[in-house]
Amino acid sequence: MNFTALDFETANHEKHSAVSIALAVVRDNQVVDEFYSLIKPETYFSARNTAIHGITAADVAQAPKFPEIWDMIAPLFTEDKLVVAHNAAFDNGILKGTLDYYDIAEPHYMLLDTVRSSRQLFPDFKNHKLNTVAQNLGITLDHHHNALDDAVAAANILIYEADHFGVESLKRFVKNK
Template sequence: MNFIAMDFETANHERHSAVSIALAIVRDDKIVDEFYSLIRPETYFSRRNVAIHGIEEHDVLDAPKFSELWPVIQPLFTEDKLVVAHNAPFDNGVLKGTLNYYGLEEPHYMLLDTVRTSRQFFPSFNNHKLNTVAENLGISLVHHHNALDDAAAAANILIYEAQHFGAEALRPFVKYR
């Protein structure tokens, strides 16, 4: 399988408040490249979000705004590309909200949510949070809520599922955006 896994962390509940982004690029069932960046949002930081991911306002003072990062990663978001996220409605919502905030055109791509696939393939798990699924499958997740570790874990969950259930079993979960 070839795809990218994405993960965002946010400053607050607003969908345009991304403070970090990570992409894990998968080719032939292996992570072959990774991208990570802090992002300087144009909004406030909530204590709740900072407590989750540990990224504070002073950490992103010199980071680029999302509008400066988008030209670098935009080529990965095309109609023929599969984008994967664990809880894809959240990460896809952050991407869409941030693009809209900056007046940037939304790309079209295929989207798959590994929360949905893990619920289907592993119904006996206590829950289907990223750390729970990763632990049950023996997938490394050193720093949960670090965007790069989370993106890599989501990628490895899909790789595991494809190897154990076949790529065809994943097709019903692909949505076109």
């Protein structure tokens, strides 16, 4: 299975407030590459979000703005590529909102949400939060709400699901964006 797992952390509730992004690239069911960057958003920081992920305005003062990062990662978001996220509505919403904010054309790609797949495949878990699913499947998640750790955990959740249920069974969770 080949795909890219995506995770964002945000400064506030605004859809263009990304402060960090991470990608875990999977080829043949192995994480083969990782990408992480802080992002300097053009918005304010809420105390609530900072308390969740620990990233402050000072931390991103010298970070690139999103368009600089997009130039590097855009090739991973094409019609023939699968993008995976745990709670994909959130991460895809941040990507879309940030692209819209900077007037960058939205790409078309396939999207799979590991929250949705884990709810269907593991209905007995007490909840389907990333840390809960990872723990129940024996997947390492050292720093929840660190975008890179979260992206790698989401990648490993899908790898686990593919190994245990088969790739064909996961196709029903794929949506075109």
